[in-house]
Amino acid sequence: MPDQxxxxxxxxxxxxISGSGTNMMALHRACEAGYINGELVGVIANKExxxxxxxxxxxxxxxxxxxxxxxxxxxxxxxxxxALIETYQPDLIVLAGFMRILTQPITQHFAGxxxxxxxxxxxxxKGINTHQRALDAGDTEHGVSVHFVTEELDGGPVxxxxxxxxxxxxxxxxxxxxxxxxxxxxxxxVCQWFCADRLRLTAQGAMLDGELLGSQGxxxx
Numbered sequence: 001m002p003d004q005x006x007x008x009x010x011x012x013x014x015x016x017i018s019g020s021g022t023n024m025m026a027l028h029r030a031c032e033a034g035y036i037n038g039e040l041v042g043v044i045a046n047k048e049x050x051x052x053x054x055x056x057x058x059x060x061x062x063x064x065x066x067x068x069x070x071x072x073x074x075x076x077x078x079x080x081x082x083a084l085i086e087t088y089q090p091d092l093i094v095l096a097g098f099m100r101i102l103t104q105p106i107t108q109h110f111a112g113x114x115x116x117x118x119x120x121x122x123x124x125x126k127g128i129n130t131h132q133r134a135l136d137a138g139d140t141e142h143g144v145s146v147h148f149v150t151e152e153l154d155g156g157p158v159x160x161x162x163x164x165x166x167x168x169x170x171x172x173x174x175x176x177x178x179x180x181x182x183x184x185x186x187x188x189x190v191c192q193w194f195c196a197d198r199l200r201l202t203a204q205g206a207m208l209d210g211e212l213l214g215s216q217g218x219x220x221x
Contacts (some may be wrong), residue, residue, distance in 0.1 A: 021052015030188035100196035
């Protein structure tokens with residue numbers, strides 16, 4: 001009976017991907033290990049070529065492809081994406097390398113239930129090519145942020161950040177590799193908080209254990 005009750009309490013998680021799905025798999029492994037009180041019930045990609053689809057299927061996870069190329073308008077795509085996500089009855093939606101800018105209606109619909117991981121110390125370097133932009137700016141530190149998704153691109157309240165040093169001879173590839181190591185640590189941790197009902201989004205911002213987080217989230221070191 002306790003096992004059945006625990007299974008019923010697990011949060012249903014859907015991941016959106018565009019590529020290899022390494023963050024998605026890190027979350028799945030954390031769920032399987034019991035680190036996250038949740039289950040990855042679905043993986044949706046906007047590209048048939050997304051390598052993460054095969055990884056998810058090998059784990060017995062339901063997958064679906066909704067190609068953005070089949071839609072002339074971004075808004076129309078998002079309507080169908082929202083409907084597809086809803087078929088999984090998710091408690092949490094995680095963007096795990098999903099290379100699409102979502103429109104206001106879908107972000108508002110899933111407000112407080114959608115997280116993203118972005119490879120910069122937000123609010124720095126929203127958008128793409130963050131590693132090279134950090135190098136071009138001569139930054140001595142770089143990092144990654146997990147945040148709630150809102151209609152503002154990479155602009156939702158930050159929950160947690162991890163920093164890495166930038167060395168003189170670093171390339172963008174070096175930074176990417178170092179950032180990935182941090183991503184696989186902090187994204188499962190934030191999802192753990194959410195699935196334990198410790199983390200929520202309010203009108204004031206992200207709150208953890210009833211405390212309002214600062215602009216850089218829970219941790220800045």
